[in-house]
Amino acid sequence: MIEDQYKERYKAGNTPWDIGKPDFNLIQTVTTMAIKPCKALDIGCGSGNNSIWLSQNNFDVIGIDASEIAIQKALEEAAKANVKCTFFANDFLTNRLEQAPFDFAFDRGCFHSFDSNEERKIFAENVAFSLEKDGLWLSLIGNADEQRNMPGPPQRTAREIVNSVEPYFEILSLVSSHFGANRPNPPRAWVCLMRKRNLV
Template identity: 80%
Template sequence: MIEERYKKRYKTGDTPWDIGKPDFNLVQAATTMEIKPCKTLDIGCGTGNNSIWLSQKSFDVIGIDTSEIAIQKAIKEASKANVKCTFIVTDFLTNKIEGAPFGFVFDRGCFHSLKSDQERKRFAENTAAYLEKDGLWLSITGNADEQRDGPGPPQRTARDIVNSVEPYFEILSLVSSHFGSNHPNPPRAWVCLMRKRRSV
């Protein structure tokens, strides 16, 4: 189970994705694109770096994660930063999230953890169900165009993303980038901004 794997990694401190600051791709998208402050869901929020940044920019944020360790740390960090966020230990795919509909959903490295097209479609369908009409979803996903020798985030092709999200979302932009990282050679990423289809 993916959730168990992540819980274990938080316990052992093996969390290279936890960079102690918001991902620059989110910062860029939220400041240059049509993402306005609104009720927001941060899926797989980890220790809250992105949720806290969004809250500082007047977004009303609920951050969810399956790791209790991560959520406890997120609550502490939000308190330190003196921002109001709601953090909940829950599983996005199996539990109902209170507070919908949301105007914006963000996920960094959650969607790409799902191995099959079917699972990713379910994630996209769930995301659409939590969004209001014309709601936006920004996903940062490992990029399969990177030739890699060592470990790193799961990698997906542009086609993997399109196949999974197309029935539920209109893709506004799909850009090749890299993850915000503390490493000199950060892993490559897709940054995909989508709008919920009106027919959904």
């Protein structure tokens, strides 16, 4: 199970995605697309850096992660930053949230961690279920256009993303970028902003 892998990696301290600050792609998208403060869900929040940034910018944030260790770190970081965020452990693929609906959902490397199109479709359906009408989802996804000679996040093609999020979401923008990182050659990423479709 994906969730178990992440739990083990947090136990071992093997968390290269934890960069100790919010991802610049989140900041850039929220500011340039003028996403207004609202009720937000951070899926796979890790140690909470992105949730904290959203909270500092007046979003009402709930962060969830499969790892209890990650949630504990997120609570500590939020206390240090003196911001009000709600964090709790949750397996998003199987447990829908009673706190829904949200206006904005964010995930940095959660959607892409599922290898099968079927699981990614379930993930997308769960995001759609968690959002209000016309709610937005911003996903940072490993980019399959990158040739790698070192380990990195799972990589997905643009076609795989489209196939997984249809029919639940309309893609507003799909931009090639890179993940926020603490190393000179950060892995490439897709920055995908989507709007929930109104399914009859």
